[in-house]
Amino acid sequence: MATELKRTELIFREDIDHSALIRKIMKMGKDSFITELIESGLKGRGGAGFPTGLKWKIVKEDPNPVKYIICNADEGEPGTFKDKEILEKASEKVIWGMALAAYITGAKEGYIYIRAEYKYLSTKLKIAIDRMESHIRTLGINFKLGLIFGAGAYICGEETALIQSMEGRRGEPTNKPPYPVNKGYLDRPTVVNNVETFVNAMIIADIGAEEYRKLGTKASQGSKLFSISGDCSKEGVFELEMGMTVQQFVDEFGDGDTKAVQVGGASGFCVPRKEFKNTIIGFEGVPTGGSMKVFNSSRSMYNILENYLIFFEEESCGQCTPCRVGTQQLLHGIRAVKRKEKPKIYLDELLRLAYTMKYASKCGLGRSVGNAFRSIIENFREEIVY
Amino acid sequence: MISNNEEFISQLADKYGRNRESLLPMLQEVMDQFYYLNEDCMITIAKELDISTADVYGTASFYSFLDTNEQGKHVIRVCQTIICDMKRKEDIIDAITELIGIKPGETTHDGKFSLHYTNCLGACHKGPAMLINDEPYTELTPEKVKDILVSYMKK
Structure with a gap:
C-alpha cells in the first residue's frame, strides 16, 4: 500500500485578512519578522533556493534611499504553470507579500514582471493592485506597484536578465556579483522573488516560523x-x-x-x-x-531530449559561447547519432561538452542544460542510439 | 503616414517617459497598433529616447513577441514544448493549415492571420494549447480550433 502524500492547503487559503496581517507585522517589528523569516527556512521558490529572509535582510540593511521589490512572474520553464495558477486564484496574496517586503526593506516602488504569455491576467491584476495600494496607504505605508510585461524570452526568468529587460535592454544575464540585492534595477538594491515566494512570506507572517517548519523536511521546509x-x-x-x-x-x-x-x-x-x-x-x-x-513507456526518450534541446537552442540568449554553441551542438549531435552519421561513442563526447557548458556558461540556462541531457543519455542511451 | 507615426511615438514617449526603461513598453504598444515593428517607428523611437537605431533594433530582435517583419492582425502561437507535443500539437497545426492555408512562420494573404510555434505556454496540464494575440486557448482538438478560428475571421 502506498503511503499517502502529505497535502497542505496554505497557498490558496482564502480566509486571510491581509491588512490585519501587515498590522501584526508592524507591531512585531521589522527585525523580528526578518528573524522569523530566516528561522522559517523559506528558500526561494523559483528553483534556485536562496534563503528569502537573508535576501530581505541584505536589502533592508542597505543605506540606499531608493530600493525596489520585483516579483518574478516570468514563468517559462517547460512544464511549470503554478505561478499562473497563483496569479489567477491568489493574486492578492502575491501583491500583499510584495507590500510586506516593501515595508520590511523600506522600498517604495515595486514591479511585477510578467511574461507576455500571461498578459490576459493584467486586468485582474491591476484591480488587485489598486485595492492593495489604497489599503496600505491607510496603514501609513507608501508603496507603488506596477506591471511590466515580458516579450517572449525564457531567459528573462533569470533575475539579472529580468532586470536588463526591465531597463529596456536585451534580456542577457550579467555576471554575479554584483547581485541584485546590492545593485539591481537601475543599480539600486532590489529584492527579486518568485511569485510563490511572496505568498510563502505571507503564510509565514500568518502562521509563524514554528508552524511553517513543521511542514516538509529539514532541508526543504514548507x-x-x-x-x-x-x-x-x-x-x-x-x-x-x-x-x-x-x-x-x-x-x-x-x-x-x-x-x-x-x-x-x-x-x-x-x-x-x-x-x-x-x-x-x-x-x-x-x-x-x-x-x-x-x-x-510509450514515450520515446529521444523525442523528449530532442524537444528539450530545441527549446534550449532557441532560448539561449547567445552572448556566451559555451551555451550558444553548446546547445546547437548537443542538438546536432544527438540527431547525427540517431541518423547513424556518428558512432554511438560520440554521445560520450557530447557528455563532455555538456560538462563544459555546466562550468563555462555564464548563467543558469547554459549550466543546467546538462542536467536533463546527462540524466537522459545515461539512463536511456539505447533509446537515443537506436 | 510619417507625421502620424511621429505623433504616435511622441505620445508614447510622453506617456512612458524619455528614458531607456520605456523602450520595451513603447515597442509593445507599437506592436498592438501595427502588429509589427516597422522601421519608421523604430527610427522615431530611437530619436525620442536618444539612443541608436541599432540599439532599438537589437533589443527588439531579441524578443520573440516583438516582430520586425509584417504580421497578421491575429497572431496564432501554438505551443511546441514537450507535453503539448505529446498531446499531438501537430494535429492542431494541421487543422489550422487546412482552414487558413498557412504553415508555421507564414501570414495569410489578406493579412488576417500569422501562425507560429512558440515555447511552453504554461498550460501543459491542459494541452495542447495556443495563444491568439493575448488570449490563451487550451485542451484543443482540431474541431475546437476550427470554431475558434471562425470566430476570429469575423473580427
Whole structure:
C-alpha cells in the first residue's frame, strides 16, 4: 500500500485578512519578522533556493534611499504553470507579500514582471493592485506597484536578465556579483522573488516560523506547489510537502506505467524508474521549481531530449559561447547519432561538452542544460542510439 | 503616414517617459497598433529616447513577441514544448493549415492571420494549447480550433 502524500492547503487559503496581517507585522517589528523569516527556512521558490529572509535582510540593511521589490512572474520553464495558477486564484496574496517586503526593506516602488504569455491576467491584476495600494496607504505605508510585461524570452526568468529587460535592454544575464540585492534595477538594491515566494512570506507572517517548519523536511521546509503534467492519472497544480520520494509521487499521480519523471522542468533532472524509490524531491535530492513531467513507456526518450534541446537552442540568449554553441551542438549531435552519421561513442563526447557548458556558461540556462541531457543519455542511451 | 507615426511615438514617449526603461513598453504598444515593428517607428523611437537605431533594433530582435517583419492582425502561437507535443500539437497545426492555408512562420494573404510555434505556454496540464494575440486557448482538438478560428475571421 502506498503511503499517502502529505497535502497542505496554505497557498490558496482564502480566509486571510491581509491588512490585519501587515498590522501584526508592524507591531512585531521589522527585525523580528526578518528573524522569523530566516528561522522559517523559506528558500526561494523559483528553483534556485536562496534563503528569502537573508535576501530581505541584505536589502533592508542597505543605506540606499531608493530600493525596489520585483516579483518574478516570468514563468517559462517547460512544464511549470503554478505561478499562473497563483496569479489567477491568489493574486492578492502575491501583491500583499510584495507590500510586506516593501515595508520590511523600506522600498517604495515595486514591479511585477510578467511574461507576455500571461498578459490576459493584467486586468485582474491591476484591480488587485489598486485595492492593495489604497489599503496600505491607510496603514501609513507608501508603496507603488506596477506591471511590466515580458516579450517572449525564457531567459528573462533569470533575475539579472529580468532586470536588463526591465531597463529596456536585451534580456542577457550579467555576471554575479554584483547581485541584485546590492545593485539591481537601475543599480539600486532590489529584492527579486518568485511569485510563490511572496505568498510563502505571507503564510509565514500568518502562521509563524514554528508552524511553517513543521511542514516538509529539514532541508526543504514548507509546502510547495507542483505543476504536474504528462502521462498522469490527474494533472494540474497540487500543493504538497517537499521531501517525498519520486516513487510516492508516481504512486499517486502516475498512470501505472511510468517510465521516467522529469523533475524541475527541462533544466531539471530526468529520474528513471529504477531510481524512483531512492530519489527525494527537495533541495536534499532533486531540487525543483515545481515542474513534474511524467512519461510512460510509450514515450520515446529521444523525442523528449530532442524537444528539450530545441527549446534550449532557441532560448539561449547567445552572448556566451559555451551555451550558444553548446546547445546547437548537443542538438546536432544527438540527431547525427540517431541518423547513424556518428558512432554511438560520440554521445560520450557530447557528455563532455555538456560538462563544459555546466562550468563555462555564464548563467543558469547554459549550466543546467546538462542536467536533463546527462540524466537522459545515461539512463536511456539505447533509446537515443537506436 | 510619417507625421502620424511621429505623433504616435511622441505620445508614447510622453506617456512612458524619455528614458531607456520605456523602450520595451513603447515597442509593445507599437506592436498592438501595427502588429509589427516597422522601421519608421523604430527610427522615431530611437530619436525620442536618444539612443541608436541599432540599439532599438537589437533589443527588439531579441524578443520573440516583438516582430520586425509584417504580421497578421491575429497572431496564432501554438505551443511546441514537450507535453503539448505529446498531446499531438501537430494535429492542431494541421487543422489550422487546412482552414487558413498557412504553415508555421507564414501570414495569410489578406493579412488576417500569422501562425507560429512558440515555447511552453504554461498550460501543459491542459494541452495542447495556443495563444491568439493575448488570449490563451487550451485542451484543443482540431474541431475546437476550427470554431475558434471562425470566430476570429469575423473580427
